[in-house]
Amino acid sequence: MTVPISAYLTLAAVLFGIGTIGVLMSRNIIILFMCIELMLNSANLALIAFSRALNMMDGHVMVFLVLTVAAAEAAVGLAMIITIFRNRETINIDRYSMMKW
């Protein structure tokens, strides 16, 4: 049984939507961060699906690239979050308003 591509794409869209809403709604910076990861992975899913459907390897290449970037981003991002937390003793993103006028 082959799963139609529309199913993959629907799943990817749903995941991306959840991620976006999470980024916009969450006040916890860790959750926000995880939502960004979710969005990246939904994009990966879509790429893999297209790659499989079109029988081309380009999508795979892209996915490896995105994974690498995501890993780097996670490492740097978490380090920054820890540093900010040490300074401000909060992970509530709305309290990070130093750049306000």
Place this chain on the structure above:
Amino acid sequence: MADYLYLIPLLPLIGFLINGLLIGRLPKPVISLVGCGSIGLSLVLSLFAFFELRSLPEASRLIEQVLFTWVPAGSFHVNIAYLLDPLSAVMILVVTGVGFLIHVYSVGYMAHDPGYGRYFAYLNLFTFSMLTLVLADNYLLMFVGWEGVGLCSYLLIGFWFEKQSASDAGKKAFIVNRIGDFGFLLGMFIIFWQVGSLDFTVVMASAPTAFVAGGGLITAACLLMFVGATGKSAQIPLYVWLPDAMEGPTPVSALIHAATMVTAGVYMIARSSALFIMAPDALMVVAIVGAATALFAATIGLVQNDIKRVLAYSTVSQLGYMFLACGVAAFSAGIFHLMTHAFFKALLFLGAGSVIHAMSNEQDIRKMGGLKKHLPITYWTFLLACLAIAGIPGFSGFFSKDEILWKALSSNHGHLLLYVVGLVTALLTAFYMFRLLYLTFHGNERMDEHTKHHLHESPKMMTVPLMVLAVLSVIGGYVGMPHVLGATNYFEHWLAPIMASETGHGGEAATDLHMSGAGNTTLELGLMFLAVALIVCAILYARHLYLNKPEIATRLRERFSGLHTVLYNKYFVDEIYGAVIVRPLIYGSVFLWKVVDVVMIDGLANGFARVGQDMAELFKYAQSGRVRGYATVFVAGVVVLVGYLVMR
């Protein structure tokens, strides 16, 4: 040949550098030795140069020494080069000779001044600049010297700068001179534009072809240069700085404001005689301004009570005489008077310095009197100088003044009116000089007891220069005796090769031949006797008024109190200049400051800043500082973009 020419100005410069760089570190004897020694050596070299020049045949008396190229800018080419010809030879002798005596005198006069080293440094710098001025072989280098002496004049007038009046006088001198310099520069531009060179020899040789005789350009050039001369040589309308310049030390007044610097304008015109002779209109202006200044300043001199101010106005008046001579194309007579004037006026100033020294810095002649027996040497030398400036036969002033008067009448550019003004000025000169002499040295002793107690003749260091100058004041005129007395005018003959005249290059012989007809001889002799008789009368009248019957002088003063007030206040010229030029200038500056600068320019700049600020006020709300807000805007933007791309 005369390789040492450059050393003449260089030595005082070295003196300046030593005294100036080691200020406050040298003992006084060393300062004096460097200051006087450098210019003394210059004097010796000048004498050598003079005799070397004299040994040359008449037609080739011109030594030029090019040191290096200063400005090589295309067709504009200027050298640092010195030119020795009969005219500059006379000038360097006057500058180094009189300058040396005044330096020596200063050793005595300034002995107790805390600024001793600074004083000699300035004085040496001045001498360097003045020698550069007179030895320069082109207008630009001359202008350098011209500005240099102006600077030194400023520095030395304001030498006692802790005195407000002295520093004000220095600024006044400098600013007024700048106005004149502007004219000089413009004149120089015209010359370069037409001739393509600023070298004296080139300009004088090619002037007849480069300019149309009597044309507008040459007249403009000459008049502009004359503006420069009126500034430097204190002629109407720019003479106002010279009387104030008396704030400086007295030897400075003698050196800069009597003997040398103020004569630079006369020298410049004599140097440019070939140009001026081609512009009769400019010559007429020079003559009229000279005569007017001579008379104008002499009338002010009649009533001044400050010993130095009388001498200052006398200087202005005598400079007017020199310009009168130049204006009637009798350039060598002007230079002749310049030389004799340098002797007797330097002597008068130094004598006045000696008096002031003895009187514990009192300068008011109303508080003097009877100094004759306290200061015998000063008195006798002062008397000789007075006789010389008054024009008593046998003294130097007689020969030069008489020559100018005669030329004012007889020259092709002369006029009866110029002669009369000159004659009246001569009378006034004799009168106020002897008024000064009688009030200072004769009559009752009007000083207070304390001052009287301190009266003393000046030290040898000061009296010896006085005596030397007195000798020069007496004999200095014999080099230029008039033809009419059956003598040879060596001075005129000496200058003839470089002084332009109506007959072109090569001497005034033609005019003299023309003028020495039998009738004219009688006329000249007659006028000479007339002038002498009138001058003697003026002296006797001064004696009568101020020595025998002082009450008449007082009565006269009361009777003509209006006139006296006007004269005493120098025709209110300073006040008029203040109201007409200085005040409007200040108002204009305040307008520019308060309205143009503060309101318009600052307003414009601040306005732009204000606009930026207001816009920022409007848009600052976009910077909420909330990360989720930014993310929302970002997502919305992406949705819009993607939507647009999909829907397209």
